[in-house]
Amino acid sequence: MNVFLPYTPHRHIEPVPGAPAVSVRLPRLRYPGTESLALRDIELTVPVGARVALVGPNGAGKSTLLKAIAGLLPVPEGEVLIYGRPLGGCRHRVAYLPQRHDIDWRFPVDVQRLVMTGRYVHLGWLRRPGPADHALVAQALEQLGLTALARRQIGELSGGQQQRALLARALAQDADLLLLDEPLNAVDADTRAVVSRVLAELQRRGKTVITATHDLGRLETDFDGAFYLCEGREEPAPPGAFTGLIVGRERPVSVAR
């Protein structure tokens, strides 16, 4: 689709053929304005079409790593490549599902408009959503079972429904790489089922999905690979834990460091 006035120039750079979806090298990463290191010695490569889990306890740096991949943090040292291109080159291909508290849920927008914001990257300045955008939004709402709630103000939804609305937005964006920050954190069983179904569907369509989670239970069924984080560093997989596809530097050997 042709964007009239894109939010950032050079947005529609084509991917480098054969490049992995994500290739990250971060020797040191700080949050702007802080002294302590949030991430250290991270190397992560995620091939196109893979489903990778970032596993670790709270505060391990999972969200930080996702934000760095999403281009939400300045990366003064190291490199983050998306489809072989530097950050910012492929913004329309990347969808990011934030943790729920990043959003002002009391703001007067309804669910449909929230999902529509996923289309904005394809619209740019001044252009209004057209019939094709509305169709994609309706489809995303349908997939996540939110059609009946489309006109509700976003604050009226339950936590699980809010999470589904955010995932619907990521679908409406029609991105190739999805970064999901704890999508199943504190949600109801219904939402769990719907979200798992949608993630499986995404994989069938060849999308790449990186998910932060602290749930070790379903790694083997839901993911192709796992990347273990602790205190901002990569860790070897705990003995007996799922590893699958190798995406980091650590090899799955159960030898103590």
Next chain:
Amino acid sequence: MNWLLEPWQYSFMQTGLLASALIGLACACLGVYVVLRRMAFLGDALAHTILPGVVAAYLTGFNLIAGALIAATLTALGIGWFSQRQTVREDTAIGIWFTGMFALGILLMSTVRSFRDFTHILFGNILGVSPDNLWVLAAITGLVLLTLALFHKELELTSFDPTHAELIGLRVDLVRYGLLLLLALTVVSGIQMVGVVLTSALLVTPAAAASLLSNRLPQMMALAAGIAVLSGVVGLYASYYFDVASGAAIVLACTACFGAAWLIHAYRRRVPR
């Protein structure tokens, strides 16, 4: 019914009505964003920091509105710059800046023998708006409404989900600067109506009342505009018949509307539809 129509045979009342409608429209619509983005304190600060600009313009014989615009624009840019640096917290920075500028304005005022000359700056004088200034007000209101309409989706998104805005490359700080500039323009027009001290009431009160009555943004803006314009009319009547300060009467009318909205809101909560 004659008493309702009587005031409008005077041209200064007609000009006043037109001016208050224009100002009310701009303040109320932009005010919705001020309330939703929790910028109320900032609006108040902007109004106060304009004082030295206006006084300096008065002392040098420069156009008052131009002086106010320059001071407001500088303040808007300064606050945006300050809050990005994060050396001190934003509300602290605003507090320091706004009291300092206001004090400078008062200092300048005290160099003139008669304080009275400035009462219309401090407290507004809607009936003192000249037909020439009406054009300036119309231009400001037009610009505010046009900008809000054209950049509605960006303003909305950066207000409730700045992270997503950043993700798609939409410059959140740029949108904020734009909003601050619009706010500066609107505050300058609001000062004509209710003065430096009360302008933030025009921004905040109608919008806050509307936010209690609706949870749709366009509807909220329409309601806020209605409340502001109605309050302007009520204030004009009050000053015509009771010879009270029009600015204060307008603000009190806004406050009364907020009270009514609050009662309706409370009633609706108790009796769910």
